[in-house]
Amino acid sequence: xxxxxxxxxxxxxxxxxxxxxxxxxxxxxxxxxxxxxxxxxxxxxxxxxxxxxxxxxxxxxxxxxxxxxxxxxxxxxxxxxxxxxxxxxxxxxxxxxxxxxxxxxxxxxx
Amino acid sequence: xxxxxxxxxxxxxxxxxxxxxxxxxxxxxxxxxxxxxxxxxxxxxxxxxxxxxxxxxxxxxxxxxxxxxxxxxxxxxxxxxxxxxxxxxxxxxxxxxxxxxxxxxxxxxxxxxxx
Numbered sequence: 580x581x582x583x584x585x586x587x588x589x590x591x592x593x594x595x596x597x598x599x600x601x602x603x604x605x606x607x608x609x610x611x612x613x614x615x616x617x618x619x620x621x622x623x624x625x626x627x628x629x630x631x632x633x634x635x636x637x638x639x640x641x642x643x644x645x646x647x648x649x650x651x652x653x654x655x656x657x658x659x660x661x662x663x664x665x666x667x668x669x670x671x672x673x674x675x676x677x678x679x680x681x682x683x684x685x686x687x688x689x
Numbered sequence: 690x691x692x693x694x695x696x697x698x699x700x701x702x703x704x705x706x707x708x709x710x711x712x713x714x715x716x717x718x719x720x721x722x723x724x725x726x727x728x729x730x731x732x733x734x735x736x737x738x739x740x741x742x743x744x745x746x747x748x749x750x751x752x753x754x755x756x757x758x759x760x761x762x763x764x765x766x767x768x769x770x771x772x773x774x775x776x777x778x779x780x781x782x783x784x785x786x787x788x789x790x791x792x793x794x795x796x797x798x799x800x801x802x803x804x
Contacts, residue, residue, distance in 0.1 A: 617791075677749075678724070682733055
């Protein structure tokens with residue numbers, strides 16, 4: 580199972596919106612609404628930001644939103660803030676009853 | 690509150706085995722899957738496998754088939770991940786995480802494989 584494809588880096592200025600893509604196949608992202616997004620600050624454990632494509636867990640800012648079209652899922656961060664600077668990973672359930680992570684995207688706040 | 694507390698750092702020689710524990714509290718242990726994820730230094734997240742603590746059923750990533758075993762002890766709300774025939778590129782932080790969405794994570798256990 581190959582990793583899902585994410586851009587290596589995305590950047591934006593404070594207050595702007597950015598979108599991170601996550602491209603899989605018809606065996607994972609394209610077939611299931613079990614797509615998750617995680618934020619990871621340096622030296623910390625990952626934190627769940629979006630579950631089931633577009634659901635925000637309790638306590639996660641509504642500036643984070645998720646969507647999916649075909650084999651590609653997306654995470655949008657609106658009103659970019661300094662603390663949003665982190666690594667972001669997508670993950671999907673697969674037809675093999677396993678999970679796969681994306682390659683990761685480093686978000687830089689300019 | 691939900692807590693997953695992992696065992697401490699390990700240093701192993703190539704060819705050896707390691708067993709990392711993950712003690713859960715603050716929720717019904719048998720009600721949620723436990724996943725294991727690892728992260729090599731400077732690298733991304735890699736899913737290793739899951740266990741259903743209720744049934745004991747487990748599933749592993751193809752890459753780790755035959756080398757990893759995930760088990761649980763429901764009497765002490767603890768899950769275990771054992772990795773055998775360690776290689777230097779198994780050096781990583783190993784995390785356990787709760788539920789399908791992995792909504793809570795352990796603090797991570799650094800496993801260093803070095804001769």
